[in-house]
Amino acid sequence: MTAEEKIKEAARTVFHKKGFAATRTRDIAEEAGINLALLNYYFRSKKKLFDIIMFESFQSFFYTMKEVFNDDNISLEVKIETFVARYIDFIVEQPDLPIFLMNELRNNAEELFRRMDLRNFFQASSFFKQYQERIKAGHPLPSLLHFLANVMGLTVFPFITKPMLQYVGDLDEPDFREFVLERKKLIPTWIKKMYL
Amino acid sequence: MTAEEKIKEAARTVFHKKGFAATRTRDIAEEAGINLALLNYYFRSKKKLFDIIMFESFQSFFYTMKEVFNDDNISLEVKIETFVARYIDFIVEQPDLPIFLMNELRNNAEELFRRMDLRNFFQASSFFKQYQERIKAGHPLPSLLHFLANVMGLTVFPFITKPMLQYVGDLDEPDFREFVLERKKLIPTWIKKMYL
DNA sequence: AAATGTTTTAATCAATTGTTTAAATGTCTT
């Protein structure tokens, strides 16, 4: 692995764990096992390195959603099932990602959303069309935004409140893992029942 | 208002908005309109001031929950309705609070939870007893932890993803406010349907 | 092998940041 790759990987790890403001360039250099000056040599500044990590992290966070929501061959129900299951698996592997993103998106969010063409993606997605058709057919669904907030909330929120849930439920790491994995099956059934 | 009060209020504002690491003591002094040295005069250090704000913020975040969950005179259904409505109103007034707490609770969370006796509170609450009785009576409820994660997720998550929801839904501030206030009525109906 | 360009290093810089100091101002007691 080249020094440049080592730095990027270390930056991702440390930024995800501590956020931009709490991260020192020296933390990244140490995590990467490289000389501090190489960070500026390859990436110019802490901010420029962060912007790269931020963009890629946000992109990876929405990659699953994009893939599933744009698959024309599966129904709305299967989309939800697939989305929830893949999302939970994804976050289990990158547990720091949700809080990192929610926290850093407090600033500069809009520019990033524009760069990723977020609004257009949703409105042009197979998911969106299926949802609109379902409403036309007379199903009493809530607005798409409520629906999105609900599916994502049920899926992502437990990871964001992990410390609290672990303490209240007295769960160790394997317990917590089991807890969120259970939700792969539970959330789709809940969603279906919600909108009977 | 005394200087000490001004500092605390300013500290709450700035810490909530930017988090501990991104906040400069000079930011707080400026926001409070006081001389920088007064911060250390009254609170010794940035960290000690932060710890006070953190404790009070977390306490205020759980005050509503404590009050509602321990009211013996109302049913489980009314508890949920009351909790959701009061929580949404509360966060509308303090929109920076959820992300601030979730973010800062990544570190030192357990000590704070212990100080607030969080686990005991839930297990001794009227809500907990009612929930257990409902299960004994044969209702197919999920574990209490799933239930908590669901209610809180549906309630709090939209505030955490506010920038994204605003962008995707093209909502201005009044639109977003309307969006979350709608959920005061919607969430309790969804919760009921989920557990038919 | 000499020359050229790239990567890495140790040392240093300038700016920022949390905190302290010592003097000045204000307030209350006697």
Add this chain to the structure above:
DNA sequence: AAGACATTTAAACAATTGATTAAAACATTT
């Protein structure tokens, strides 16, 4: 009003931080 105490201020300090520099090490080309 004088003295005692608390509050406020401007200035400074020491440590940290992001970034730069100039030289060294390494690799590639001629």
